[in-house]
Amino acid sequence: IEEVYGIICAEQGEIDNLSKDIKDHTETEIASRIFMQGTLYGRQVVLVLCRPGKVAASITATLLIKQFNVDKLLFVGVAGSTHPDVHIGDIVVGTECSQHDLDVRPFRKQYEVPELGVTFFESALAEKFSEAVSAFLAGSFKSEFAESNLDMFDITVPTLHKGLIVSGDQFIASKEVKSAIVKGYTEIHSHTPLACEMEGAAVAQVAYEMGCPALVVRVISDEANDKSLDDFGAFLTKCSGPVIGAIVREYFFS
Numbered sequence: 001i002e003e004v005y006g007i008i009c010a011e012q013g014e015i016d017n018l019s020k021d022i023k024d025h026t027e028t029e030i031a032s033r034i035f036m037q038g039t040l041y042g043r044q045v046v047l048v049l050c051r052p053g054k055v056a057a058s059i060t061a062t063l064l065i066k067q068f069n070v071d072k073l074l075f076v077g078v079a080g081s082t083h084p085d086v087h088i089g090d091i092v093v094g095t096e097c098s099q100h101d102l103d104v105r106p107f108r109k110q111y112e113v114p115e116l117g118v119t120f121f122e123s124a125l126a127e128k129f130s131e132a133v134s135a136f137l138a139g140s141f142k143s144e145f146a147e148s149n150l151d152m153f154d155i156t157v158p159t160l161h162k163g164l165i166v167s168g169d170q171f172i173a174s175k176e177v178k179s180a181i182v183k184g185y186t187e188i189h190s191h192t193p194l195a196c197e198m199e200g201a202a203v204a205q206v207a208y209e210m211g212c213p214a215l216v217v218r219v220i221s222d223e224a225n226d227k228s229l230d231d232f233g234a235f236l237t238k239c240s241g242p243v244i245g246a247i248v249r250e251y252f253f254s
């Protein structure tokens with residue numbers, strides 16, 4: 001029996017191309033979310049728009065596992081960069097995810113999930129995804145996206161990065177807030193986050209607790225600074241859908 005992938009996006013701009021390309025699908029509404037079951041790039045999937053934030057992502061991930069029996073979870077969306085080498089348009093594959101707004105000091109180290117004793121949720125799917133997408137970036141990406149909206153951000157071929165993605169119920173739009181998060185992870189855990197967003201680590205924790213393999217992949221929409229509001233809006237509406245569609249397609253066809 002073929003495995004079923006649960007695919008989650010938080011925003012309409014992120015899911016646009018995937019929901020256009022899903023075939024022969026049925027729709028089920030649960031908890032005010034529409035779960036689309038069908039075939040996407042040759043694979044069986046359940047595709048869903050979860051809306052932003054960790055709680056929204058957690059409900060959705062739980063339903064995908066318990067109600068729809070997915071075998072694996074893939075969260076795809078945009079994120080702010082938290083590292084000087086990670087630029088708008090770049091792709092960050094989450095080898096690990098952590099919740100930057102979780103802090104039960106002095107009982108635990110900052111960011112550790114109490115009682116569970118985990119700070120970083122690792123993904124077993126990161127390597128395969130990275131290989132497929134690296135081959136695409138080195139190959140046909142440039143011609144597929146020639147004269148696309150990516151020109152707005154001077155993106156020719158994005159760089160793929162593998163590393164830590166951090167999540168919190170907060171849109172990061174200042175250098176100071178970003179620096180505090182980076183400093184915390186670097187000083188306390190010697191881990192430097194590459195990107196910040198609002199759902200990935202929640203999905204990763206649900207998946208960990210429920211024994212389901214999961215992966216978070218993010219395309220950088222902004223640099224989590226005072227330009228974030230404009231960059232995020234423009235990237236989300238004009239660039240994120242096609243890039244996310246293409247990387248999921250390359251992964252599924254690989």
Ligand code: ADE
Binds near residue numbers: 079081221
């Ligand atoms: N998603 C995309 N950009 C983000 C940012 N700057 N902060 C939080 N989530 C984001």
